[in-house]
Amino acid sequence: MPTVTLDRPWLEFDLGADMQVLSWAVNRPGLVTARRILWREVRNSDLPRDLDVTEWFSDELSARNSSDAVAFLTSRDVRRHCQASAEVEGIQAHAVATVGLSNAERVGSRMDYASRNWGTINVALHVSQGLTQAGLIEAMSIAVQARTAAVMEAGVALPGGTATGTGTDCVAVAAPAGATPYAGLHTATGEAIGKAIYQAVHAGALEWKTTNRRAADA
Numbered sequence: 001m002p003t004v005t006l007d008r009p010w011l012e013f014d015l016g017a018d019m020q021v022l023s024w025a026v027n028r029p030g031l032v033t034a035r036r037i038l039w040r041e042v043r044n045s046d047l048p049r050d051l052d053v054t055e056w057f058s059d060e061l062s063a064r065n066s067s068d069a070v071a072f073l074t075s076r077d078v079r080r081h082c083q084a085s086a087e088v089e090g091i092q093a094h095a096v097a098t099v100g101l102s103n104a105e106r107v108g109s110r111m112d113y114a115s116r117n118w119g120t121i122n123v124a125l126h127v128s129q130g131l132t133q134a135g136l137i138e139a140m141s142i143a144v145q146a147r148t149a150a151v152m153e154a155g156v157a158l159p160g161g162t163a164t165g166t167g168t169d170c171v172a173v174a175a176p177a178g179a180t181p182y183a184g185l186h187t188a189t190g191e192a193i194g195k196a197i198y199q200a201v202h203a204g205a206l207e208w209k210t211t212n213r214r215a216a217d218a
Contacts, residue, residue, distance in 0.1 A: 002094050002126040004083060009041035010064070011078040013096050013124045015174050022136050023172035026057055027071035031133065036069040037124040037172050039098055041078045070172050072122040076100040080207060084199035089188035092128040095196040097121065097147075099204025102212075104156050104163035107148075111158065113167070120168040121204075123147055125197060129189045130178015139183035140173045142190045146197035147171065154205035 005012045014036055015021075021034045028034060040060060047053055053073075061067045076098040085094045100119025105111060125143055129135075148164050156163035173193075183189040 004081070004096055006078060006081070008078055011039040011041075011081055011096075011098070013037040013126070015126050017176075019174050019176050020131075020133070020136060021070050021172055021174040022140055023070055023170060025070045025170055025172055026054065026073050027061060027067075027069065031136070032070065034068060034070045034174070036066065037174065038066055038069045038071040039074050039078050039081070039122055040071060042073050042075060072170055072172075074098045074100065074120055074122050075102075076119060076122075080204070080211075082200045082204040082207070084196045084203070086192045086195035086199070088192040088195070091188045091192050093192035093196040094126045095123060095200040097123045097197070097200040097204045099201055099208050101151070101156050101163065101166060101205060101208050103166045103168065104151075104158060105165060105167045106158050106160045106162065107164045109160040110167075119208075120166050120170070121147060121151070121201065122170050123197060123201060124172045125174065125193060127173070127175045127183075127189060127193055129180055129183070130176040131183060131189075132179065132181045135178075135181045135183045135189075136173060136175055139175060139189065139193055140171065142183060142185065142193045143171050143173050143197050146194040147201045150198045150201035151205055154202060154209060156205070156209065
């Protein structure tokens with residue numbers, strides 16, 4: 001069973017076993033085999049402009065004996081991570097998300113965020129259904145769709161319309177290797193994925209809006 005451990009500045013999602021993970025994470029992107037997905041909380045001061053971020057992050061992971069993990073960088077306080085689980089027809093999905101929207105974007109347009117703080121949405125998903133590589137790719141499409149719906153329904157207004165995400169979002173989807181080739185919206189797998197990710201990201205987005213409104217009002 002997957003478990004989540006908070007050890008700030010780290011957040012660890014242990015998948016319970018080695019499995020295929022698809023992502024564009026900073027560490028070990030692409031299609032890899034891994035047991036853990038990690039978040040590393042950072043501040044602007046951690047990442048000066050002349051820093052080789054990839055090398056720095058590799059050293060941080062090595063010092064933690066975690067070089068084998070798929071790993072994100074986030075400016076969101078990892079204590080504010082959100083989790084959600086869903087089960088449909090015996091298929092289980094568990095999502096973990098950190099949601100920051102300080103560099104929110106609407107797809108098809110770009111904001112100028114020069115000299116401003118950056119946020120990000122990082123989402124990791126474990127699904128119990130064994131999937132082919134094609135099924136895993138389709139699962140990723142449902143995960144991204146659910147993230148986008150959750151952000152849009154949180155209602156972050158931008159000059160070009162409602163935000164659909166941020167400029168630095170990342171998603172990692174993990175599943176056992178298996179024979180199931182489909183994970184779309186008409187399947188139990190797709191329904192479970194969508195429910196879990198939507199709930200985790202929507203909760204995180206609403207919390208971000210609340211905490212940032214309080215900061216603005218202070």
